[in-house]
Amino acid sequence: METPLDQLFGLSPQTWLTIDQSATLLGMLTSILALAALLLGALNRDRLRAWLTRNRFPQVGQHQGADARWEAIVFTVSRREVPCWVLETLKPRLIGLVVTAGSRLAGEEIAKSARDQGIEVLPLVEIADPDDPAEAQTKTGRLLEDLAARGIERVGVDVTGGKVPMSLGAFMAAEEALADTLYVTVDYDKGAPRMNTAKVLSIRQPK
Numbered sequence: 181m182e183t184p185l186d187q188l189f190g191l192s193p194q195t196w197l198t199i200d201q202s203a204t205l206l207g208m209l210t211s212i213l214a215l216a217a218l219l220l221g222a223l224n225r226d227r228l229r230a231w232l233t234r235n236r237f238p239q240v241g242q243h244q245g246a247d248a249r250w251e252a253i254v255f256t257v258s259r260r261e262v263p264c265w266v267l268e269t270l271k272p273r274l275i276g277l278v279v280t281a282g283s284r285l286a287g288e289e290i291a292k293s294a295r296d297q298g299i300e301v302l303p304l305v306e307i308a309d310p311d312d313p314a315e316a317q318t319k320t321g322r323l324l325e326d327l328a329a330r331g332i333e334r335v336g337v338d339v340t341g342g343k344v345p346m347s348l349g350a351f352m353a354a355e356e357a358l359a360d361t362l363y364v365t366v367d368y369d370k371g372a373p374r375m376n377t378a379k380v381l382s383i384r385q386p387k
Contacts, residue, residue, distance in 0.1 A: 250360065251334045252327050254278065254320060256342035256350045260286040262364050264293045265375045266338060274300040274332065276323040278342070278350060280310045302326060307346060316342075316349025317356075324357040335359040339383070351383070358386045 254276040255263045267275070267290070275294055279287035284306060291301045305319045320337065327335050337354035339347040340363050354361045361384040367377040 249334065250336040251332045252276070253336045253338055253362070254323050254327075254350070254354075254359075255290070255338045256316070256320075256340070256346050257283045257287045257290065258341035258343075259283070259373075260289045260293070261373050261375060262340050262366060262378065263290045263338065265378055266362075266364060266380065267294055267297060267299060269378075270380070271297070272299060272336075274302065274327070274330075276302040276327070277304050278307060278316065278320055278323070278346070279304050280307050280342070280346070283341070307342075310343040310346045313345040313349035313352070316346040317352045318349075320350040320353035321356060324353060324359055328357065336362045338362045338364065340364045355384070355386070360385045 250270060250272050252274040253266065253270065253272045255266075255278065257263060257277050257279045263277075275290075277287045277290060284304065287304050291304065294301050302323060305323055307316055307319060309315055324335065324337070335357070337350055337359050339350045339354075339361060341347075342350070351361055353359075360382065363381045363383050365377075365379050365381050366373045366375065368374065
C-alpha cells in the first residue's frame with residue numbers, strides 16, 4: 181500500500197530512513213564537538229580569555245598611586261633611578277630584572293636596593309640583542325613563568341627602561357601571561373629624571 185511518504189519528492193521509504201539516520205548521526209557529532217570545545221575551553225580558560233579579548237584595551241592610561249599593589253614586578257632596565265623609585269613607592273615582595281650588557285651594572289644596583297628593602301630578587305636575565313623583540317619576549321616570558329610557578333598572581337611588567345624593541349617584547353610577554361603592563365612617566369632635567377614628577381601609568385590590566 182502506498183503511503184504519503186512514498187509520494188513526497190518521489191523518494192522511497194528506505195531513502196527517507198537513510199536521511200533520518202544521517203541527520204541523527206550529524207546531531208550526535210555536533211553535540212560531541214560542542215562538549216569537546218566546552219571541555220577544552222574549561223581546561224584552557226586563560227588562553228581562551230586572552231584570545232577572546234585580544235587587541236582590546238579597556239583600561240589604558242590609568243594612573244596608579246602608591247596604594248597600587250603588585251606582588252611582583254618585572255623591569256626592563258636601562259637606568260637605576262626609575263626602578264628604584266618604583267620599589268620604594270609600590271613595595272612589591274619580589275622582582276625580576278631584564279638587562280642588557282650595557283645595563284647590567286644598573287640592574288645589579290637595583291637588585292641591591294631591593295634586597296636592602298627586604299624584596300626578593302630573581303636572578304638577572306640578560307638580553308643579548310636589545311633590538312630583538314623576540315628575545316625580550318622569550319626571556320621575559322620565562323621570568324613570568326617562574327613567578328606563576330611560585331603561585332604569584334598579581335604581576336606587573338614595567339616596560340619603562342630599555343630600548344623600544346626590548347620594551348615591545350616584554351609587553352608581548354606580559355600579554356601572553358595576562359600580566360599587567362606598567363610605564364613610569366617622569367620629567368627630565370639635563371638628562372636626569374626628576375623623580376618628584378614620576379607617576380606610574382597602567383598601560384594594560386588584562387585581569
